[in-house]
Each structure stands twice: as C-alpha cells, then as structure tokens.
Amino acid sequence: MSFDAPAVDYAGISPLIALTAGICVVLLAGVFDRVRGMVPGLTLLALAAAAGLLVWQWGEDKALVAGALRLDELATAIGLLAVGAAIVALLLSLGEEPAVHRAGVGEYHTLLLGSVLGMLLLAQASNLVSFFVSLETLSIPLYVLCATNLARVESLESGLKYLIIGSLGSATLLYGLAFIYGGSGSTDFAEIGQGISQEGVLGDPLVLVGIALVATGLAFKISIAPFHQWTPDVYQGAPTPITAFMAVATKAAAFAIFIRFFVVALAPESGDWDVALALLAAVSIIVGNVGALGQDSLKRLLGYSGIAQAGYILGGLAVASEAGVSAIVFYLVVYAFMNMAAFAVIVARERETPLGDDIGAVAGLGGERPALAWPLTISMLALTGLPGTAGFVGKLYLIEALVEGEFTWLAVFIAVGTMISLAYYLRVVAAVWMRPATTPGPRRTAGEMPAIAGGSPEADPLDPRAGSRWYLAGPAILMAAATVFFGIVPQPLVDFAQQAGAALF
C-alpha cells in the first residue's frame, strides 16, 4: 500500500508560516518579564519577515492547500498592504501606554499579528470555507483590540459594538455562502462560476439571494452605507493606532475578497450585480460625505470619510474590469498612505494635548510644528483628490475605469461627493493653518468619561514631546512624502496596481 503525502508548497505559504511563528513567539515572550520589552521588536521582525517573503513570492500564480487558497499578484499586493499597515500601526502603538499595557503587551501584539494573518489568508481565499474562516481570523482579534483601552468606557463600547455588528455581518455572509453553495453545488470559486453560469443568476433565486447576502455581509466589513452605522463609533472609541490599522488594512483585505469572489465566482453574471453595487457605491458616497460634515472628532471624521472613500473604491468593482480592479488596488495603496499620515498626527496630538482627537487639538499647528502640520495637510488635500498628490491620480484612475465601463453617472457622483468632502477636509486644513492654537482647558475627558475597571483616564500620562518622537513623526512624514511622490511619479505604483489587477483576468 502506498501513501501519497500531500504536496505542500512551503514557499507559497511561507509568509503565513512567518506570521504564525511570530504569533507563538510574541505570545510567549509577553509572559516573561525579562523579555517583555522585546515584544514590539519581535512583532516587527515577524511582520518584516512576512513582508520579505511576500515580496519574494511576487509574480507567482498558484493554488495552495488543495485549492483553498490562491497566491497571485492581487493577493500578494493586498498582503503587502496589510503587513505595511500593521508595521505603521505597530510604530504608532509604541508609547500607547494605556491600551497596550492594560491589555498586556504580549496579547496586544499577538492579536495584531493574528489579524494580519487573517488578512493575508482572506486575500488569498478562493474557497467558501477558507473565505469565511479567514474573515473570522481577521475580525475576532480586532474586536478585542478595539476594547484594549480597558479604562475607557468608549473603548469597551467600541469593542462590544464592533463584536455585535461584526457578528451580524458574518452571520449574514455565512447564510449567503450557504445559499450559494446550495445553488451551485461547489465551494470552490471557479467551480461556483461554472455552476451558476449554466442557468444564470436570475434563473436561480437561491443564488440571487446568496449574492445579495454576501454583498451585504461584506458591505458591513467595508462599511459601505447603509451598513455603516458602526463605523464612526468604533473608530472613535478604539485606540487610535488600531483605528488606523482597521481603516486601512481591514478595508483592503475585505475589498480583496470582494473582488475575488465577485470577479472569479460571479463573473459570468456581472450584468446582474454591477448596477446594484454601483447604487451601493453612490449611496455610500453621499452618506459618508454628508455625515462627515459636522464632525469635531477627527477619528469620527475619518470614519465617515472612509465610508465615502469606500464608495469611490466600490465603483471600481462595479465595472468588474481589469482597469477597475487595478484602480482599486492603486486607490487602496494611496488610501493607506493618506490615512496613515493623518492618523500618525492624530496619535501625536492625542498624547501631547488633553484635547484627544478633537479638531481643536490640531489648531494652530501650522505656525510652530511643521513636522506635524504638513503631513496632516497633505493627507487632507490628498483625500480631497487635489492634484500634486497621489489622491488625484487615484481618482483619475477610478474615474477613467468608470467611464470606460460606461458608469459615467457614478463618476459624476464621485465628483459631487468630492465637492461635499471639501467642506470637512478643508476645515481640518483651516484649523491647522488659519486658527490660533487652542489653549488646553481642563481635561475634556474628565467630566464626560467615567473611570471604570480600576483605571482612570485622567491618569493617562501625556507626552508633550510625542510629536517629535521618531515612531510618530517618522511614519507621518514618510507617508506624506509617499503621497506627494506618487502624485508626481505615479508610474511605479500604476505598474504595481496593473500587475495586481491583471492577476484575475
């Protein structure tokens, strides 16, 4: 009797192995007092190893783990984006004393790595089972991370809210996946495509319901309106480095599976779902931009702005073309640069002033703190899509894909949404350059947020020099510089996005 050992492509799953090993080591290191100080370093090492292995695997196109995963340029590109976002979030977490230490250094970093692992898996998933498992691997650590600032009632609220809404989204998704399995008879994306193309989506109400439920579930994750209500609260309550990580990486990973599932499994029927997605995008653009208008909390503002930006990006999926997918990848990368620059500045000001993430905390920065004022300004101008920044090229790319895909009306929606968005993005710029610095009054947090669970927010130490620390100023300046650089020399990033986009077609 002969026994065929399954062939394991260790090269292909090497980034996953690096992260898993990192999880074990970091968790253990967090237990021992003597090595606890090394935890951030070890986490960085694991992430850097994963990034290096991903770069090494760039250009591969192969099925892994018996077809459950597919390693191609799209997956690698999104994986790199998630790892990069995690590295920045890790830097921003240095010195985030309350959240990191109350939750435990080892646990905090383990959860972060676990979430990144989920994102890498999700970007590669090409099977309904691996799809759902990796989505949960991504989400569950995030629910906990949102609540790591144990002394703040808002942080706990944020974690709980995210858990409940996230579970609802996951349940909806799972229900939808079951319908699709029932309708097509397979769990493999490619086979689903063949299964349903025989009679068409419209011919089979089961599949149609399934698609609607899957789209809804994913819309929860990406925070597409009208499934966005959790976003501003969760963004505001979570520790800011985690908010930054969620805003950038979760969105990228969820878009990756959104693209892969719809383009690979449902491609034959794109004529049946493209208008629905375009409508969702349009609603999201309007709701996000209007919602952001009156926000004084910068994290809420970026939360709403993220809803609108997700709407722009979803437009690229509605056209379901190679250009559309490339535009999405391009925009997601640019979006990461823009948002990370802004969040780094917000973190710095949160630690320097008692104003938290209120817009007053950045008022008057322009006069004396150029290293913080410029990154925030560039980020806001880029999110607006003004030329000279990568945000402009990103919008250009998306609009070109939309017009080519005969969704010009959605392009007009993007233009109108951008116009609305000016009002709030420029409000931040105006605060930075055109308003005097706010004189910090008594700590705003004291009255409104009761101390709970043995800690008190008043005791959170301020760090008046936070803005000049390398791990905050560095990412802020680097991300802003990248935003400007790719606004002027976009070609390398365009090539990158085109390779990623071509992987599916």
Add this chain to the structure above:
Amino acid sequence: MSNAVLWAPLAFGLIGLFLPSRLSGWWAALGAAVTLALAAYLAIDLDTGAGLQHVTDITWISGLGVHYSIGVDGLNVFLVLLTAVVWLPATAFAAAREQDRGRLFFLMLLLGETATLGSFLAQDLLLFVLFFDLMLVPFYFLFGAWGEDRPGTTAVGATTKMIVFTLFGSLLMLVGAIATGILASDGDITFSIAELQQRTLGAGSQDWLFWFFAVAFLVKMPAFLLHGWFPDAYRVAPLAALAVFSAVLSKVGAYGFLRVVLPLFPDATVEFQEIVLVIALASILYGSVMAFTQTDLRLVAGYSSVAQLGFITAGVFALRPDGADGAILQMVNHGLVVAPLLLIIAILSERTGREDLRELGGYAVRAPVLASLFLIVALATLAMPGSANFIGEFYILTALFQAKIVYALVASAGVVLAAYYGLRLYQRTMHNRLPAGIEPRDVSVHDGLLVGGLVAVILALALYPNAVLSKTDDAARASVAGFAPEPGPTLSRAPE
C-alpha cells in the same frame, strides 16, 4: 524652454523655504523676475504660424494615457507673458512688506505662478485639468491664512466658499476630460488636445461635455449667476495675491474656451452659442451696474472684472477670427489694468486704512504721481480710444456685430457703463474734498516703480497693439476655423 518657465517659480519658492525669513520675499521677487525673462524670451522667439513650439511631450502615466505635454503657440504665449509680467510686481510689492510666516507666503505665491503657467502651457487635456485644479491650492492658503476677516464674513469661510464653487466646476471638468478622451478614442486612449481635435465626438456626447467644461470656466471667470463666491473672496484676500488672482486666474477660464471647448466640441458650441452669449451679456450688464453702485474699492474692481470677462466671453463666442483676436488682446489688457488697479487700492488702503469710496477723496492734491498712474489705469479700464483696450473692445464688438447684431447692441452699452464706473472710481478717490483724518503722501519709489512698470506696459501696448495681434492672429483663427461660414470683412491687423 517652456519647462524652465513653468518650473522656475516653484523651484525658487522651494529654495526660499531654506532662506532666512527676511530674505524670502526678495528671493521670490528674483524668481518672478527670472520667470519674466524666460517668458519674454519665449514670446520674442515665437515663430508665428509655426504651430506649437518649445514642445515637451513625455508619457506621464502610461496605463492611463496621460502625457506631460506642454508647448507654446500664438494662443497662449501672451497669456504666459502676462502671467510673468503681473506676478513680478505683485511679488515685489509683497516682498517690501512684512509678511507673517513669510517663507510660506512666498512659496504659495510662486506655486500659484507655476500652476497658472501650467494651465496655459498644458497641451494634454488631463494635464490642463491638473494645473487648473492645482491653482486653487496656493490661493486657498493665501486667501485663508493671510486674508482678513471682514464684517459678515471670515477669511476661512469666504475661502472655503471659493474653493467649493470653483472645484465643483473643475471636478465635473475632470470627469468631462476623461470622458472626452475615452469617447473619442479609436482603440488607444489619448488626451492630447491636438490629437483629440482630429477625432470627432458624437453630437450627443458633445452636448453634455460642453457644459461640464463650460461651467468650470464660467465659475472661474466668474460669469453672472456663477459668481456667488467672488465678492466675499475679494473682500478678505490679501491685495498682492488678489492682484495676480484677478489679473490672471480669471483668464484661464476664457482661455479654456479657446483652447479646449471650441476646437473639441464645435457642434455643441454652435448649438449653445446664444446661451453663452446671453450669460456673457448678463455679466457685462450686471458687472457694470454693480461696479458703479458698490462703494468698496475691491468690489468695484471685482465687478468691473466680471463685466470685462463678459466682454471677453462674448468675443470668443462670436465665433469669428476678429472676435477671438480681440478676446486674447482683451485678456492681456484686462490683466494689465486690473493688477495695477488693485496695487493702487492696496497703497491707498495702507495709507488711509480705508477701502470705501465714501470715506476717500482728494488724494491727488498731495500725491500727483500716484494720481497720474491711477488716471492712466482708469482711462485704460474704460477703453479710452488710443488704449489697447479700445482696440480689443473694438474687435470684439465688430465680430459681434457681424455675428449677432442684437447682442452687439447690448454689449455696446457695456462700453458706456465702463466709462461711468472707471471715472467714478478715479474721481471719488483722487478728487473731491479731502476727508478728515487723511494725510495724503505720494507713492514710495519702490511701489511707484512697480505700478509704473505695469503702466508702462499698458502704454507700450496702446502704442503698438500689433505686437500681440500679429503673433496671436494665426492661432486665434485656427481655434475658430471650424465656424464662421461666410467670410465677412474681417480686421486681421490693427491699424498701424
């Protein structure tokens, strides 16, 4: 060469960031002077009739078909020169004064120059849109951070309103530009304006694309009904920045019609000719009436610009060669008169702390130099025969008479009204009784040279308008070549 003109201001601005604050202003003025020298070389070197020159055309984003393509021809060369001419005195004017956060101020001023030059030089539709949008960024900062709050409006509020209005137009234009490239493509997507001109768009597409562009341009000018942003912006803006803004940026809109709209959407242009003419005439009448009822000096200058831009638009939409010639000449003329006008207002405001006609007067007694400069500017504004403005308006009216006689009659009323508000402005500030509390002093040598320099250009152009006309004529003809069915008697050359 056109690259040097385009990027010189920004390069100087960026280097200026590393200089001591007190030097940054003079360094910026040096940058503007170098740019002027380069632009003058471009203008002198231009070979009339040889089409696009000093061309740089490299692929910028290959996947999207966007080229970095710039060049000079008869249509834009004098607007480039105007930009450089106007920016130098404005920069030097600001340099002589203490500026809060000076390095940043001059960086923004010079970035504004690069962006404006870029939108004149761009030969790729998307590059044009890029520079068109980029112009907003420096002026947002200049108006918002260095502007002053006025009763009823704050600098930040007024500036935000300006940005939202103008970006509304230009974002639609971005969509329109991309759609133009894609709809006109026969396989390969291009945004080259010259290339697109060879391809034809369906009449249905032209209709909506026309308006996507036209709205952007009309807001920028601003034209009647789309001018809501401008009074507040004019009231809060720092005057040195406002001088270049008013003199040059509004022209980008009119230039856009000649460069983009007329050649690319000829069918729609004919179809909507009368609507745009009505808007232009409404701008002339509304601007003129407002200009002689307002008492705020800035608003008088602002509304007179609305009227003048109405004239220019009417000239463009006469769709005749002499109309286009007159429009280009008038763009240069208006830029040259409104810049010194605003600088004079700045001087008056500095000396007296007043910007209201009712509180001023009698200044000429003790300030003869300033008064004479002002008088020349005022006479040029009202298109006194002998001034280049007269020739510009004459061309425009001739073209209008031949194209649509009714509109010409109404537009003529604008000429009369211009005389009224131009003289009123001069009289109420310089003549009449000297109000209490004002000690008139004549203009300083430095400011006198700056304003005097601009006035000298006005006079030179009045003596020899052919300098402009002879070089622009071919290009102007080309941009309206698709129209004007029966060649009527046209004035191709100014009387020498």
